[in-house]
Amino acid sequence: MDAVISPLDSAPRPRPAFLLAGQGVTARLMIVSAALLALLFAAMVYGASVGPTAIPARDVADALLQYAGVERGVDPASATYRIVTVVRLPGLMVAALVGGALACAGAAMQGLFRNPLADPGIIGVSAGASLGVVIVITQTAALADLWLFNRGPLSAVLWRVPLAAFVGALLAAGVVYVLSLQRGRTNLAALLLAGVALNAVLGALTSVLLLRAADFDALRAVLSWLIGSLEGRGWDYFAVAVGPIALSAALMLLYARDLNLLALGEESAQALGVDVGRLRLVLLALASLMTAAAVSIAGPISFVGLIVPHILRLIIGPDHRVLLPASLLGGAAFLVFADALARSLLAPEQLQVGIVTALAGGPFFLALLWRHRRRIALF
């Protein structure tokens, strides 16, 4: 038998894969990060310029740069500087943190479930975290006062709410995982249906707890939080969530290459030496921790984890070593922008940011469902 390798019959069709496809990981990461940081800064400038007092973008940019240590000759005692850095910046930072966490968790979940529609909200992990939070804050009026209205130092109750959110998120993730995993991959329909069922059950339990809550003010605050709200969230909330989110993001990055290998199939990954069972458990725990930290301070803001990684994957490709950090930055920019829209669309009325992301994400989700419709066939 001759050993000559015949040339391939199909000539390579020129098909642009994605941006920077020829570059190494480090180069891609640097360029993408720089671009997304610029986008994040632009979103922050926009976010800090809208509000009851409109401030020109140029002044906002100067104030933010000066706050970051770049001398721009802004008077630190001026009203503009104080409004931007004291009043508005903390909320923007919380929005950035929450958006980054949800997007990064979404990207990891899509990778670990090998499923393009996995998202903390859709599969019920956010609802699990919410239920955990609602359980602890309806148990103790003092806790609700502190957490929802920020009356008093958060440090007094620091870990109880995020911890409850984490437990809830982890339980929900475990249930979805067991229900939807078949022979190493998740059936798209099974994952979505498990998410529907879980969201319904967790939502019902949350409603029961809310209806039994006596205090009308607290009820309104919890509802606003459940829609996904950044109202009144300042540095102390940032401080509560930044640790777990940074930690899980860093650990996730260590597993980014394994996620790439998993994308081509479980056996294929195992053949390259990946312990797939452990990879799934570790990443599910990290994604749940990230989601829980975000949900505990801002509520279950929906669709960020779906929209951001999808758009980024289209532009920069599926390599998780670039995609995960990019999702962190892209999600941050996305939510800062969405929050600015929420505050300005019906000004002086304020919308919850969760309403904006749901309005944007719902049609996006339906479009994705349409694209994957053949894989969702149940019969």
Next chain:
Amino acid sequence: MPPEADAGALLHAEGVRCRIDGADLLRGASLTVRAGELVGLIGPNGAGKSTLLRVVSGLWPLSGGTVTLLGRPLSEYAPRQVAQIVAQVPQITALDFPFTVRQVVLMGRSPHLGRFTLESARDRQIAERAMRRTGTLDLAERLIGTLSGGERQRVLIARALTQEPRLLLLDEPTANLDLRHQLSILALVRALVDEGDLGAVAAVHDLELAARACDRLVLLHEGAVLAAGSPAEVLTSDRLRAAYGVDACPFTDPVTGHLRIAVASG
């Protein structure tokens, strides 16, 4: 057979049993592969070909028997270490994520990289050489999901070569390919093995193709080895009837000189 009897073997499996969910998938199968040798695993559906490939590479658990890799028991290796020696060409169906061919091939370096390291220039060279060797360099920037079956199979072989393995395991490398691509894939594997350092095992359905490409055949039936040896020794009427339940008559094709099998009835 004591291990020292096959000290030169890359892989030596003896009396391998595999029991999963109460089903005996392998009931004492044996397999030896040396460098420079292409061994064909043949047998009817469910005979245990894929199972044997998975067990000898540590993907599925061993319920009995011994497997040694380069003279050391398989159980002494971590999965990553196995992947540095054994490369598999899996049947890939999952193409949801738009990786380029180059990225997929580079994944073969993974068993050699630490958790904190990125692929070096040398790793990229190894991948490039594997793509050139398999005729896939022209496809490097294409998305894996846009390739034809034959092209994809070559890419997966390139990924396996990028692992710089001693042993190549191929599970039905010619499945779903047309005749020309079947031949070219087996010719490629044959050429790689003929370079001398690499040994290969391929599960192959087509008996005539297996007879043409392989040095030795191992005929599996119901999880055990029914016959092993040269193609002419293994492919006899009696054994084909025993394994496949068909009346078949092997003969040498007067035109090509290849072993052919005339199937009389089912």
